[in-house]
Each structure stands twice: as C-alpha cells, then as structure tokens.
Amino acid sequence: MRSAAFDYVRAGSVAEALVALADDRETRVLAGGQSLVPMMALRLARPEVLVDITRCPELQSCSLEESVLRIGAAVPDAVLERDPDIRAAHPLLVRTLSLIAHEEIRARGTLCGSLAHADPAAELPALLLATDGEVEVDGPGGPRRVPAAEFFDGPFTAALDDGEMVVAARLPVPGPAVGWAVDEIARRPGDFALAGAVCTVELDSSGRCSGVGVALFGVSSTPVRSRGAEEVLMGQQVDEAVLDAAAAASLDGVDVLGDEVHAPAAYRRDAGRALVRRTLAAAVRSAGGGTA
Amino acid sequence: MTGQPVPVTLRVNGRREVGRVEPRVTLAEFLREELGLTGTHVGCEQGVCGACTVVVDGAAVRSCLMFAVQAEGCDVETVEGLGRDGLHPLQQAFWDAQAVQCGFCTPGFLMTALVALRERTDWDRTALRERLGGNLCRCTGYEPIVDAVLAAAEAARNPGGEAAR
Ligand SMILES: Cc1cc2nc3c(=O)[nH]c(=O)nc-3n(C[C@H](O)[C@H](O)[C@H](O)COP(=O)(O)OP(=O)(O)OC[C@H]3O[C@@H](n4cnc5c(N)ncnc54)[C@H](O)[C@@H]3O)c2cc1C
Numbered sequence: 001m002r003s004a005a006f007d008y009v010r011a012g013s014v015a016e017a018l019v020a021l022a023d024d025r026e027t028r029v030l031a032g033g034q035s036l037v038p039m040m041a042l043r044l045a046r047p048e049v050l051v052d053i054t055r056c057p058e059l060q061s062c063s064l065e066e067s068v069l070r071i072g073a074a075v076p077d078a079v080l081e082r083d084p085d086i087r088a089a090h091p092l093l094v095r096t097l098s099l100i101a102h103e104e105i106r107a108r109g110t111l112c113g114s115l116a117h118a119d120p121a122a123e124l125p126a127l128l129l130a131t132d133g134e135v136e137v138d139g140p141g142g143p144r145r146v147p148a149a150e151f152f153d154g155p156f157t158a159a160l161d162d163g164e165m166v167v168a169a170r171l172p173v174p175g176p177a178v179g180w181a182v183d184e185i186a187r188r189p190g191d192f193a194l195a196g197a198v199c200t201v202e203l204d205s206s207g208r209c210s211g212v213g214v215a216l217f218g219v220s221s222t223p224v225r226s227r228g229a230e231e232v233l234m235g236q237q238v239d240e241a242v243l244d245a246a247a248a249a250s251l252d253g254v255d256v257l258g259d260e261v262h263a264p265a266a267y268r269r270d271a272g273r274a275l276v277r278r279t280l281a282a283a284v285r286s287a288g289g290g291t292a
Numbered sequence: 293m294t295g296q297p298v299p300v301t302l303r304v305n306g307r308r309e310v311g312r313v314e315p316r317v318t319l320a321e322f323l324r325e326e327l328g329l330t331g332t333h334v335g336c337e338q339g340v341c342g343a344c345t346v347v348v349d350g351a352a353v354r355s356c357l358m359f360a361v362q363a364e365g366c367d368v369e370t371v372e373g374l375g376r377d378g379l380h381p382l383q384q385a386f387w388d389a390q391a392v393q394c395g396f397c398t399p400g401f402l403m404t405a406l407v408a409l410r411e412r413t414d415w416d417r418t419a420l421r422e423r424l425g426g427n428l429c430r431c432t433g434y435e436p437i438v439d440a441v442l443a444a445a446e447a448a449r450n451p452g453g454e455a456a457r
C-alpha cells in the first residue's frame with residue numbers, strides 16, 4: 001500500500017533538521033528508511049512530516065576517540081562493515097552487523113536508526129547495552145548523552161523527547177584483553193532473531209573474570225542485560241561448571257516474552273540460556289582462557 | 293495541503309530524468325509509473341522479497357523502501373540498463389542455466405548479482421547463496437540461479453574461456 005501523504009524535508013544540517021522536527025505536526029526522522037518505510041506502507045506509522053537526515057554532513061562520519069568509536073547517524077551499516085579502520089578497531093561490531101538482514105538492507109539502514117527504532121529483537125541495541133555505550137542526542141533542550149541502560153524504554157520506544165534526534169552512537173571499543181562473542185537463533189540467516197546474545201569478557205593475568213557484559217535480544221520486550229550471568233562470572237576462574245551456572249542464572253530477573261507467533265515462551269527461555277552459555281564460552285576462549 | 297508534489301532530478305541508466313512526485317511515491321513506483329520502466333517488479337513492498345532491487349550509487353537496494361525524493365542526485369541502474377545490445381552476460385547465464393521460470397524474481401536477482409560480481413568474481417557457492425539470500429524465488433528452487441551467477445563469475449574471471457563461450 002502507498003504510505004499516507006507527508007511532506008518531505010531534506011535537512012542540510014543538524015540545525016535545519018531540529019527546526020523541521022519542531023513542526024507542530026507529527027514529525028519523524030528518516031534515516032535509512034529500512035524500518036520506517038515498511039511501517040508507513042503498512043500504515044502503522046503515518047507521519048505528516050519526514051525529516052531526511054542522511055544529507056547532513058556532520059552525521060556522515062565516524063571517529064575513534066580514546067577507545068570510543070563514535071558513529072554518525074547518517075552512516076549506513078554497510079559502510080561501517082567495509083571500513084578497514086572499523087574492522088580493525090571493533091571486530092565485534094562488524095560481526096554483529098553481519099547478522100542484520102542482508103546486504104541490500106544494510107546498504108541503507110543505519111546503526112543509529114536501529115537504536116532509535118528500539119526493536120527488541122534487534123542486534124545493535126543489545127551490543128550498545130552489553131558494552132555500556134551511549135547515545136548522543138540533540139534537540140530543543142540542547143545536546144545530551146544518554147547511557148544505553150537508560151535509552152531503551154520499551155518495545156520500539158527509545159528515550160527521546162519530542163523534537164529530539166540521535167546524532168551519534170558512542171561504542172566503547174573492547175580492549176585487546178577482552179574476549180567477545182555474538183550469536184543468535186533465526187529461522188534463516190538474515191531473519192530477525194528469535195533470540196540472541198552478545199557479550200564481552202575480560203580476564204586478569206591469573207585468568208579470573210575481571211569484567212563482563214552480557215545482553216540478550218529477542219528475549220524480552222527490550223534488549224536486556226543478563227545481570228544473573230554476569231554476577232556468576234565476575235571474579236571467577238571460568239570453567240565449564242561456572243559457565244553452566246552462568247547460563248542457569250542468565251534469565252534471573254529477566255521478563256521473558258510470553259508465547260507469541262514466532263516462538264513459545266519456553267523455547268525463548270531455552271534459547272536464551274543456550275545462547276548465553278555459547279557466547280560466554282566463545283568470549284572466554286577469545287580472551288585467552290583455555291578452560292572453556 | 294500535505295504531500296504536494298516536489299521536484300526530483302536523478303540519473304536512471306545513464307539518462308537524466310526530471311520529475312515531480314508526491315513525496316510518498318517510492319522509487320519503485322516512480323520507475324514503473326512515471327518512467328515506464330516496468331522491469332523493476334514489486335512484490336511485498338516491505339523489503340523482504342527483493343523483487344524490486346535496483347542499484348543506487350553502486351549499491352543494490354530495495355526500491356520499495358526508498359522514496360523517489362530520496363534518490364535526488366543519485367545514479368540509479370535498473371534491469372533495463374542491462375544488455376541493451378543483446379543479453380548481458382549475466383542474463384545469458386540465467387538463460388543458459390534455465391534460472392528463469394515465471395520471471396517475477398529475475399530482475400531483482402540480476403541487479404543483486406550484478407553488484408555481487410562487481411565486488412568480486414571469486415565467489416564460492418556457500419558465500420554466494422548467502423549473498424543472494426535476500427531475494428525470494430517461488431519457482432526455481434534457487435539452484436539454477438546460483439549456477440547461473442557462478443557461471444557468470446567464472447566467465448568474468450576467464451573472459452576467453454569455456455564459460456564465456
Ligand atoms: C527485510 C528486512 C530485514 C531486517 N532484518 C533486521 C535484523 O535482522 N536485525 C535488525 O536489527 N534490523 C533488521 N531490519 C531493520 C533494519 O536494520 C533497519 O535499517 C534499522 O532497524 C533502522 O535503521 P534505519 O536507518 O533504516 O532507520 P529508519 O527506518 O529510517 O528509522 C527507524 C525509526 O527510527 C527513527 N530514527 C532513525 N534515525 C533516527 C535518528 N537519528 N534520530 C531519531 N530517530 C531516528 C525513525 O524516525 C523511525 O521511527 C530489517 C529490515 C528489513 C526491511
């Protein structure tokens with residue numbers, strides 16, 4: 001179906017975009033359009049004004065500042081994946097991007113768009129959450145930074161006020177001593193995940209876990225940190241028994257989705273635990289821990 | 293009134309096109325209805341089937357998920373741009389491998405494969421299957437399509453060889 005009628009603003013700068021977003025009518029940012037355009041075609045979204053931010057020069061670049069990768073809101077996923085500096089600096093990001101849809105979608109879809117869209121089954125919000133990233137927001141109240149833990153308010157709901165937009169994402173780059181892994185279960189490669197997990201693990205010189213971040217996607221109504229698994233791992237010499245215990249505790253305090261068309265709740269629980277175990281084992285291995 | 297037509301200028305298969313479109317008109321619709329380029333097919337209108345795939349500034353993208361106004365100043369390639377003097381080698385490979393049945397999916401596969409072969413010609417079967425995995429075909433069972441693209445890749449690697457005929 002055709003979308004409902006809307007006016008189109010091609011913003012030439014963030015300042016112009018913010019003026020356009022302050023319109024009294026219902027406005028929306030248009031980035032890659034890979035989630036918004038289908039929603040408009042299905043009339044699930046009927047914005048009256050679309051503000052295209054992809055031509056704003058300030059939003060088109062990425063930079064590495066003190067082990068934080070800053071990604072502008074107009075940078076498509078496919079550009080990130082191909083950038084040799086990003087491939088070297090943040091292989092976990094590159095691996096995560098490869099799990100999203102197919103190349104033709106990633107050619108236009110943006111990382112910041114995925115964060116703003118806040119699909120509970122999306123990979124990138126979980127990556128931001130597991131690595132304690134931040135979102136740079138600008139709007140009528142001026143620029144601010146929102147930690148990942150405060151950004152995902154609910155299913156398809158990000159903590160953005162009226163007239164605000166995301167200008168960049170700040171992803172801490174895992175250091176050389178940090179192991180990482182991301183994995184998901186989907187019906188076919190490229191489909192949305194039925195469940196997924198992303199984690200980073202840091203081991204100290206004696207092989208004990210000195211830092212860990214685990215986030216689940218597709219399991220709850222928002223991406224969610226697995227504090228249960230993190231608590232089990234922290235400070236431990238990681239072996240098979242610790243990994244089993246971490247997986248067993250991984251859904252403690254997590255509000256798992258109920259039965260729905262894609263999978264029953266029991267399946268999601270099993271899948272979530274299995275993925276936490278699998279990704280933690282892989283992360284410990286890549287951090288140089290031999291036992292897993 | 294919301295949604296009044298706005299001007300758009302873009303290049304399609306090397307030709308400059310100037311139009312006025314309602315912002316809600318997708319690139320797929322613009323190509324088909326305004327320019328009469330009906331080779332770009334529209335299936336799901338949600339980005340899932342790949343039938344509408346065209347090449348914009350060198351990247352294969354879904355023309356159902358782009359408004360025509362977003363293509364302002366862009367260089368668009370559609371299936372009509374392939375093989376203007378006889379069949380393009382990729383089209384010939386589809387013909388030879390019997391990779392076309394009803395043909396609904398074919399333009400999308402051709403444009404996806406075109407970009408894949410520009411990226412590299414040393415595809416192995418597994419990687420190529422994944423690369424083409426965003427396009428759906430209800431008829432062929434995919435194998436002949438993968439065969440066709442692999443044959444075209446081989447021909448591109450060895451221009452004088454057997455596969456190039
Ligand atoms: C076939 C298909 C398969 C897909 N599979 C996956 C998948 O497996 N995993 C996955 O994560 N995603 C998937 N997606 C979604 C895709 O990754 C989207 O590109 C992404 O979720 C949104 O990015 P975008 O730039 O396209 O945003 P848009 O579609 O332009 O916008 C999405 C929403 O975010 C808002 N928005 C965008 N940018 C900003 C900003 N800078 N500031 C404020 N608000 C903003 C928009 O207003 C809109 O509400 C799939 C999409 C398709 C069509």
Ligand code: FES
Nearest residue numbers: 335336337342356
């Ligand atoms: S019509 Fe565009 S992907 Fe199906």
Ligand code: FES
Nearest residue numbers: 393397429430431
């Ligand atoms: S040939 Fe009929 S859909 Fe592919």
